[in-house]
Amino acid sequence: MKAYWFDNLPGDQRLPHDSGREVDPTYLAKLGILHYHYPDVASVDALAAQRQYKNRDEITISPATMGDVYEEKVKMFFHEHLHEDEEIRYILDGGGFFDVRSEGDDWVRVRLEKGDLMIMPAGIYHRFTTDEQNYTKAMRLFKEDPKWTPLNRGEETDKNQYRKEYLKARGALAAAT
Ligand SMILES: CSCCC(=O)/C(O)=C/O
Numbered sequence: 001m002k003a004y005w006f007d008n009l010p011g012d013q014r015l016p017h018d019s020g021r022e023v024d025p026t027y028l029a030k031l032g033i034l035h036y037h038y039p040d041v042a043s044v045d046a047l048a049a050q051r052q053y054k055n056r057d058e059i060t061i062s063p064a065t066m067g068d069v070y071e072e073k074v075k076m077f078f079h080e081h082l083h084e085d086e087e088i089r090y091i092l093d094g095g096g097f098f099d100v101r102s103e104g105d106d107w108v109r110v111r112l113e114k115g116d117l118m119i120m121p122a123g124i125y126h127r128f129t130t131d132e133q134n135y136t137k138a139m140r141l142f143k144e145d146p147k148w149t150p151l152n153r154g155e156e157t158d159k160n161q162y163r164k165e166y167l168k169a170r171g172a173l174a175a176a177t
């Protein structure tokens with residue numbers, strides 16, 4: 001895992017867009033993001049039991065598995081959105097980038113590779129893209145039934161209950177540190 005400020009320069013979303021300014025994992029923790037590196041699925045099983053992630057599935061995002069809809073899917077994942085549940089992703093193979101919004105609404109880019117597991121809280125604005133290898137195989141874990149509903153950012157999501165709770169939790173955390 002490597003986190004850094006997104007450079008905001010034009011160019012394919014799959015390029016690194018590395019500004020050269022690194023972001024410390026403690027800052028990710030302030031945003032409510034947890035990261036682990038697990039060499040095997042047994043470690044993921046232990047975390048899932050501890051955090052009560054009852055369900056999981058796997059997705060392979062690549063032209064080979066998605067064919068004609070690959071480019072469409074990649075664009076869709078890159079649309080800024082939030083979820084009303086935690087987003088838990090374990091990279092089984094390949095890699096990719098999650099961009100998450102900072103407190104000041106800038107993008108922090110998080111590069112994930114095989115063995116990285118990231119947990120994003122409900123209500124955080126984010127987006128995802130594959131990298132130049134065009135290959136991400138990931139396990140998606142869920143507390144309840146597998147559900148993946150992205151709510152694209154807009155006036156409605158700014159008023160969303162989970163968004164408000166997210167901001168409240170972050171405010172409380174910032175004040176305590
Ligand atoms: C790497 S899993 C596919 C992307 C996804 O599930 C998501 O919610 C992106 O924000």
Ligand SMILES: [Fe+2]
Pocket residue numbers: 081082083087126127150
């Ligand atoms: Fe998402």
